[in-house]
Amino acid sequence: MFLVNKSFIKFITDFGPLLVFFSFYYKSEKDLTVAIPPFIVATLIALIVVWFLEKKIPMVPLLGGIFITLFGGLTIYFDNPIFIYVKPTIINILFGIALLFGKFFSDEPILKKMLGKSIQLTNEGWKILNLRWVYFFFSLALLNEIIWRTQSEEFWVNFKVWGILPLTIIFTAFQISIINKYKLNE
Secondary structure, X not given: OOOOOHHHHHHXXXXXXXXXXXXXXXXXXXXXXXXXXXXXXXXXXXHHHHHHHHOOOOHHHHHHHHHXXXXXXXXXXXXXXXXXXXXXXXXXXXXXXXXXXXXXXXXOOHHHHHHOOOOOEOHHHHHHHHHHHHXXXXXXXXXXXXXXXXXXXXXXXXXXXXXXXXXXXXXXXXXXXXXXXXXXXX
16 A cells, blocks of 8 residues: 655645646746646645545635635636735735734634644743734735835745745744743643
8 A cells, every 4th residue: 555654745735736836837938827727726636635634624725725716716817917916915914813803702812722732832922922923924915015016026926935935934933932931831
């Protein structure tokens, strides 16, 4: 029987659609309308694979798939790239708003609900971490707006594919000091 490492499959389902988008974009001489349909199909296949293996689809990839399909479809239908350009802005604003206003619907920060089983922090630590992520998501939204409005499409594509992920990893790494400072003793 053929066994594949689950973390490898997770990696492929997370980054495979982006690789498909990027390769079609450059093979088509930088044409979004050529790159978006395979991106949508690859995203939907990745979600199906996740469902098949896990019997559930986590919220973030599901929302990503919905937004990729919606905004990619609008870009193709109206032949206007503005829809795909604003997708990261809208997603980041929605995540920021969800973290910011989640406290009105629950007594604990949304991040604690999402990560509370893997990270044990004091309530103050969760509040600080949650607020930092709010600022980060709003900053990413603003940065995306600045880049797509002032730079070339190719620059924006490269930023989208190779800029946002490293920024997120670096930001996450900077949160380790807060996590260590407010960590509950095990």
